[in-house]
Amino acid sequence: MATVIQPHQLVGAPSVGLLSIGQSPRPDLTAQFRRLAPHVSFMEAGALHHLSEAALPPAQGAYPLVTRLRNGNRVVIDEAFLAPHLQTAVNETIKRGVKVVALLCAGSFDALHCDVPLLKPFALAQAALRTMGLTSIDVISPFAQQEEPIRRRWQAAGFQARVSTAHLVDDVERIADCVGTGSGRCVVLDYVG
CATH class of the missing domain: 3.40.50 (Rossmann fold)
Incomplete structure (x- = not known):
């Protein structure tokens, strides 16, 4: 043993x-x-x-x-x-x-x-999503100026990304709205803190 x-x-x-x-x-x-x-x-x-x-x-x-x-x-x-x-x-x-x-x-x-x-969280998230066979994702950005760069980054990595902005601490309802209206099979919080 x-x-x-x-x-x-x-x-x-x-x-x-x-x-x-x-x-x-x-x-x-x-x-x-x-x-x-x-x-x-x-x-x-x-x-x-x-x-x-x-x-x-x-x-x-x-x-x-x-x-x-x-x-x-x-x-x-x-x-x-x-x-x-x-x-x-x-x-x-x-x-x-x-x-x-x-x-x-x-x-x-x-x-x-x-x-x-x-x-690196971005590399780990990509690997996890690929392992699960997920390519269409809804991504939450912490502020509006990041939406387009985040979209480009995920698309360059081979994902169809719909990006929305919501503050991860104070805007739980906004996150729920993004989840409910998105076409992705997974929600990615593209933010650490």
Whole structure:
């Protein structure tokens, strides 16, 4: 009979880097990870951690993303601006010894790379949908400026995507309306926090 090793029996807790596109810490995003995996060591890093709010350019590029700063302020930043800062955050977590990196953003960040497993919500969602044979989806975007970039991104990945905007915390009725009127066989919340 095989021996089952429980997580609390591991010598030295495995470590996971949690990367936000804003500033760390983000307990609103990371508390669930800590609760679900109490024997894992989580290290947070933020792409904008070393930048002041005044240093952030207005989002004028092809893919605006929304995030929060350490002070709680919500900011909209373009994915192209974030990419090199996010890569720096990845590199810093790798130097700190993490064994896995999890991106806390649904953006693509195609050029993001590291020498340990990198979990990207967009790539994971695509794989899950394909595994289930789903190609027609209804996608919920957190704000209107993301609708068209999100539609293009899902279509480029081979999905028929109908995109609607709803705030994921305050707009539950709007989400229900999107679900009820859409043609997709699945609803995708294209947003992490």
